[in-house]
Ligand code: SF4
Ligand code: SF4
């Protein structure tokens with residue numbers, strides 16, 4: 001099997017040698033081998049390629065010299081004696097389609113044929129080469145969502161298909177977007193001239209971000225049928241953030257999904273994609289209706305099942321808040337939710353409709369419906385603060401920034417990646433190191449003297465940084481201030497895509513932390529509205545959605 | 558950070574947001590005065606040639622800021638003889654970012670770039686550069702020319718900034734290996750670069766002037782070869798900045814009168830230095846975090862150790878195959894650059910120069926976001942240590958305080974020095 005790494009790789013030549021080929025794009029079980037060979041700051045996809053090759057899946061390698069990470073991985077596989085690879089070649093990829101570039105690439109292709117003939121003893125067969133061109137492009141007629149950007153992988157593609165049931169998913173990520181037109185040449189044409197055409201065809205594909213002229217990429221998302229874009233980036237890949245930063249202003253819903261190319265837990269990914277699904281559907285005018293049979297009762301319930309605590313809000317028919325309950329979630333989401341319901345004292349028979357949200361939303365059996373916390377926080381925020389344009393929600397596990405349009409619908413959102421920096425968990429860990437309770441943690445940083453910086457982006461490193469700051473005799477006040485600032489900066493980075501921060505509201509547990517709020521106000525240069533009970537906003541939104549679903553159903557009936 | 562720098566940095570942080578033009582004026586003024594001070598009030602601790610170069614580099618950094626319509630943005634590896642011959646000034650990310658960092662003023666621009674969606678993992682030189690442009694501080698030049706040599710960022714930031722300014726952009730594609738065909742390919746593009754400039758401006762190339770510039774480049778690199786030879790058994794009290802300046806002299810400034818004078822003076826002044834060695838001799842790979850306090854106090858002007866050479870300064874030293882035609886000479890330099898192609902090319906060059914300079918140990922500096930350097934670091938350590946050169950992989954950042962952990966860097970560096978001292 002020949003492994004290749006890029007859509008520009010001349011795999012049809014391999015077919016001309018009767019060889020089989022496969023794109024190297026597997027996720028890695030772990031990075032044990034590569035972490036000994038490569039610096040940690042290399043692109044995760046490239047590291048996964050190294051793992052895959054080292055495991056011995058490929059006898060031959062055909063690489064395009066795409067980027068620094070892939071070049072260095074090629075260096076490393078060339079040194080790896082255990083991979084079983086006996087032929088490897090890395091071709092230069094020109095960055096434009098000018099005549100000299102096409103000719104130069106033709107020369108490299110001819111040279112490659114020569115090398116492979118010498119290596120294998122097989123003669124290149126033009127007929128096989130020509131017959132291997134297949135028009136693989138899938139025609140899509142209806143609405144679809146597009147995967148765009150750098151690499152996607154199996155986990156991402158499967159999760160997207162699951163979340164977008166019934167809608168076509170078009171994978172247009174860098175190497176999966178290989179698209180050669182049917183190739184015309186006579187088999188007795190001189191090889192030179194065939195390869196010139198082939199070179200031109202390869203280089204004229206829809207350009208990837210490595211090409212000089214990327215205008216052709218606009219065609220990828222031009223279609224009216226494209227409902228939204230799931231933009232895939234890879235940790236430590238730089239190419240695609242450049243495009244993503246400009247996509248945000250195109251009016252089409254887009255969400256960024258960053259992968260580290262491990263079989264990452266799809267929990268958070270599912271939440272984000274479902275949130276995105278809800279956004280896309282609402283944007284195209286659909287309601288979030290689901291029919292659940294007849295109901296009576298006078299209360300609408302919203303339950304927010306988070307990683308540490310579960311909140312319940314009950315509304316009466318006039319949408320007044322009649323109950324708010326908070327309990328620890330415990331080991332099982334369902335048990336926590338049940339406990340919250342018991343504490344609320346509401347009878348089963350009095351419930352008209354229940355909506356669940358939060359991490360455990362799917363495991364609450366008595367809920368009629370579940371919606372992601374993104375949609376719920378937006379809904380709750382609009383209820384509490386009618387002018388709201390954006391919501392920052394920092395909870396225990398994650399932090400998000402949600403922008404709302406004039407109707408209070410989600411127009412975009414960003415969530416932190418897997419790492420815990422910038423979340424409530426981060427502050428809790430640091431409080432432990434500093435031997436503070438959360439109450440004092442909230443206040444003590446306000447009276448700092450020295451403007452300390454915690455520069456590490458990663459929780460683990462930040463911990464050691466804090467430890468050394470303590471060792472250097474810095475005051476706890478100043479350190480806490482530094483931590484607050486680092487949470488604020490992380491959040492500021494998340495809110496980079498938000499257009500309107502004029503009426504900003506904060507929800508989630510960390511909104512109770514005065515130090516963080518004051519730093520955020522400073523960093524974002526705006527006042528932040530904090531509701532009386534910020535941690536109930538998600539449950540409130542869920543209850544409002546419950547009421548809406550109920551009324552819709554009545555209306556339809 | 559020195560108090561004055563800290564105050565200036567904070568001042569620029571505020572000013573750049575509200576009045577970018579004013580920020581530009583103040584930055585240019587400060588660079589210019591700093592340069593002049595080196596020229597007219599030299600300090601005792603540095604060789605006069607080094608101080609001359611500080612002035613020359615500052616001057617060539619400020620000129621394009623004052624006359625942007627005579628200027629181009631270039632990448633550090635672009636052979637600039639053509640531009641020198643035409644009288645076009647150059648701005649380039651590394652110099653812009655280095656001067657920002659020296660004045661403690663990089664933060665605003667890096668934040669600006671990140672706010673615009675640039676990845677946190679991008680090389681900080683280029684983040685500073687994008688931030689400078691998009692904050693309105695960097696004035697709009699005539700055009701942008703860059704090569705694809707050495708790293709990915711070349712494919713990204715120049716295109717983005719050209720779009721931002723809406724100015725013409727030309728890129729030279731450098732294949733990863735030397736071959737006669739590839740030489741023609743690059744040469745051809747260099748010719749087209751001249752057409753590009755002439756089509757987009759009134760600047761015209763005078764072949765004689767180009768030949769003069771190429772002659773200066775040759776002589777400059779010859780001098781650097783002599784410096785290498787001399788440095789072998791000389792101790793020099795020096796600072797990290799000097800090596801960064803030499804990087805400028807053998808790259809964008811190569812072919813200028815100033816770079817030639819600098820190299821000549823260095824040869825003369827070094828020949829007068831007494832022979833002998835003091836302390837540990839380090840060979841440095843890649844850029845240097847010359848502004849970082851902890852490392853400065855450890856490495857600058859001390860008898861304990863010295864940096865005897867930096868691989869970036871020397872990356873095209875052996876590229877001259879005696880080609881008369883300036884275009885062939887420039888193309889040759891690109892293709893044979895030690896940073897081109899496989900990581901082994903660079904590792905072998907480092908080995909060669911570390912030997913020639915009689916170094917005791919090697920510091921492989923992984924500048925934040927520089928995947929081509931970081932990507933070779935583990936292999937380099939293995940290979941270089943097998944050949945008898947203890948190697949320290951030092952993570953840091955050449956121009957951003959955000960990504961540099963001074964305390965950790967000092968601990969590692971000091972431990973490395975102790976290790977080398979014990980071996981001696
Ligand atoms: S980014 Fe471009 S060159 Fe790189 S692997 Fe993808 S398609 Fe190939
Ligand atoms: S994901 Fe990006 S950095 Fe990684 S191999 Fe592909 S292009 Fe290179």
Ligand code: SF4
Nearest residue numbers: 680707708924926927
């Ligand atoms: S430091 Fe590295 S990534 Fe940055 S411009 Fe230089 S070679 Fe490229």
